[in-house]
Amino acid sequence: MSSSPADDQFYREYILDHYKNPRNFGRLEHPDISHEEDNPLCGDVIGMDFRIKDGVIEEVRFHGRGCAISQASASLLTERLKGLPLDEAKKISKADVLGELGIDISPARIKCALLSLKVLKIGAYGLAGDDEDEE
Amino acid sequence: MIKTFDVAAIRKDFPIFETGIAYLDSANTSQRPRQVTGAMMDYFEKFNSNIHRAAYRIAEEATVRYEATREKVRDFINASSTREIIYTRGTTEAINLVAYSWGRKHIKKGDLIILTILDHHSNIVPWQILAASSGATIEYVDIDDRGELRLDQFHELLERSPKLVAFGQVSNALGTINPAKEMVAAAKLAGATVLVDGAQGAPHHGVDVRALGCDFYAFSGHKMLGPTGAGILYGRRELLEAMDPFMSGGDMIKTVRIEGTTYHELPWKFEAGTQAIAEVIGLGAAVDYLSALGMDAVRAHELEITDYAYEALSSIEGLTLYGPPPSRRAGVISFSLEGIHPHDLATIADRDQVCVRAGHHCAMPLMTRLGVAATARASFYVYTQKDEVDRLVGSIKEAQRIFK
Numbered sequence: 001m002s003s004s005p006a007d008d009q010f011y012r013e014y015i016l017d018h019y020k021n022p023r024n025f026g027r028l029e030h031p032d033i034s035h036e037e038d039n040p041l042c043g044d045v046i047g048m049d050f051r052i053k054d055g056v057i058e059e060v061r062f063h064g065r066g067c068a069i070s071q072a073s074a075s076l077l078t079e080r081l082k083g084l085p086l087d088e089a090k091k092i093s094k095a096d097v098l099g100e101l102g103i104d105i106s107p108a109r110i111k112c113a114l115l116s117l118k119v120l121k122i123g124a125y126g127l128a129g130d131d132e133d134e135e
Numbered sequence: 136m137i138k139t140f141d142v143a144a145i146r147k148d149f150p151i152f153e154t155g156i157a158y159l160d161s162a163n164t165s166q167r168p169r170q171v172t173g174a175m176m177d178y179f180e181k182f183n184s185n186i187h188r189a190a191y192r193i194a195e196e197a198t199v200r201y202e203a204t205r206e207k208v209r210d211f212i213n214a215s216s217t218r219e220i221i222y223t224r225g226t227t228e229a230i231n232l233v234a235y236s237w238g239r240k241h242i243k244k245g246d247l248i249i250l251t252i253l254d255h256h257s258n259i260v261p262w263q264i265l266a267a268s269s270g271a272t273i274e275y276v277d278i279d280d281r282g283e284l285r286l287d288q289f290h291e292l293l294e295r296s297p298k299l300v301a302f303g304q305v306s307n308a309l310g311t312i313n314p315a316k317e318m319v320a321a322a323k324l325a326g327a328t329v330l331v332d333g334a335q336g337a338p339h340h341g342v343d344v345r346a347l348g349c350d351f352y353a354f355s356g357h358k359m360l361g362p363t364g365a366g367i368l369y370g371r372r373e374l375l376e377a378m379d380p381f382m383s384g385g386d387m388i389k390t391v392r393i394e395g396t397t398y399h400e401l402p403w404k405f406e407a408g409t410q411a412i413a414e415v416i417g418l419g420a421a422v423d424y425l426s427a428l429g430m431d432a433v434r435a436h437e438l439e440i441t442d443y444a445y446e447a448l449s450s451i452e453g454l455t456l457y458g459p460p461p462s463r464r465a466g467v468i469s470f471s472l473e474g475i476h477p478h479d480l481a482t483i484a485d486r487d488q489v490c491v492r493a494g495h496h497c498a499m500p501l502m503t504r505l506g507v508a509a510t511a512r513a514s515f516y517v518y519t520q521k522d523e524v525d526r527l528v529g530s531i532k533e534a535q536r537i538f539k
Contacts, residue, residue: 008537010482011479011483011537011538016537016538020474041494042477042478042493042494042495042508042509043494043495043499043502043508043509044476044478044508044509045508065508066476066508067476067477067478067479068476068479068538069478069479106482109478109482112478
């Protein structure tokens with residue numbers, strides 16, 4: 001409780017940094033893939049635009065509003081996606097995303113952490129992705 | 136003079152506070168005193184049996200206690216008869232019952248239904264489904280900048296002769312106390328049938344359905360110290376008599392023959408299948424508890440806490456409060472913090488054992504109207520103490536420190 005912001009075990013410095021200075025935030029003109037999902041728990045929304053060239057994600061941007069966890073998770077995900085073949089992107093798992101966040105996520109917040117992955121999966125596959133309850 | 140009560144003494148009836156939590160989410164669901172859980176345990180341990188059926192002593196005892204709640208509730212809301220008191224699982228089921236049994240019979244293509252932008256999803260979705268199937272239209276009364284209903288617009292809409300007007304007595308998201316009596320009177324004058332969603336009304340101030348003049352009044356036990364799974368639909372007798380059953384099956388019948396069935400009389404016509412017996416008994420104990428405190432005292436205590444919290448929260452920099460001033464709101468305060476999402480605040484508050492709600496509060500149309508995705512909400516009840524509000528203020532400051 002009396003910790004300094006830098007050593008908060010949940011709101012770690014890099015998470016707050018991604019929240020306050022999200023990477024790849026905004027929209028793409030004429031995206032090849034564009035998809036949006038909301039978190040029915042809180043009404044938060046995340047959308048992603050992708051430009052694909054020769055099967056590789058050339059550009060990615062995300063938009064929307066949400067808590068620090070959903071925004072940081074989306075920001076971190078876009079960093080990983082840039083330059084990645086779409087087929088590789090499709091293989092990104094929940095464990096990958098949670099691992100990258102690097103914090104203990106409670107069941108109540110897991111949907112926040114995985115919202116951007118859901119957008120990616122549904123956008124990339126063009127269909128409903130696997131549900132977060134699976135693992 | 137309004138009688139007052141000793142909050143510290145009240146809290147001794149609620150074992151959950153021994154855990155050390157600051158519970159500021161009573162608009163979501165209240166805590167339950169020993170008197171309520173004890174009444175339910177008595178049933179489970181001393182006369183557990185089914186009601187209305189068996190001819191042995193414990194079943195008679197169960198039936199008597201189950202039915203006793205009906206008279207307690209009748210008295211609590213001043214209905215004319217226990218026949219007008221229908222047990223439901225809660226407000227949602229009560230409103231669905233009316234939408235189904237009354238609505239499908241009376242709402243036709245082209246009819247107008249008036250709701251408000253303050254309404255909870257449970258008073259929106261059943262009417263949307265009814266409108267979609269019947270071809271009726273829905274209009275929503277808007278709010279002004281203070282989160283209070285625009286009565287000018289309400290009166291304009293009434294000129295279009297609505298068939299049904301349904302609104303919440305108190306907004307669960309903003310705490311706004313709507314001028315229900317005035318609204319019911321105007322709607323009745325316009326020829327409408329009127330349903331009042333009392334989910335946030337009945338727990339917080341005295342209700343007199345006859346003085347209110349509404350046709351239907353719905354509320355939940357679990358927001359007023361009772362257990363989940365037991366709520367009430369009040370309906371005017373002649374309306375209920377003319378309605379078809381909602382659920383059908385055992386216990387709601389008079390005779391069943393291969394050629395057809397005749398239904399039980401009110402109120403049992405609407406209570407099919409084995410009911411939530413323990414929960415209804417628990418609800419009766421909750422009504423006893425509140426009646427002993429006195430609803431004027433309940434409201435006075437809430438007002439005191441709400442005043443205190445409103446003042447404390449207003450003084451925090453970067454905090455936006457939604458809704459009307461304390462005198463015109465129930466014990467509910469919705470707010471947002473600059474640069475901090477409500478969910479993050481709730482997570483940080485939770486570390487200090489402060490329970491506060493974050494989200495859209497099942498009022499997404501209202502959130503859209505306010506231009507926010509979510510708010511944080513603190514809500515108070517008979518057991519709320521000022522130090523719980525202080526702890527929330529501490530959590531807010533901690534969140535601001537982390538997110539600075």
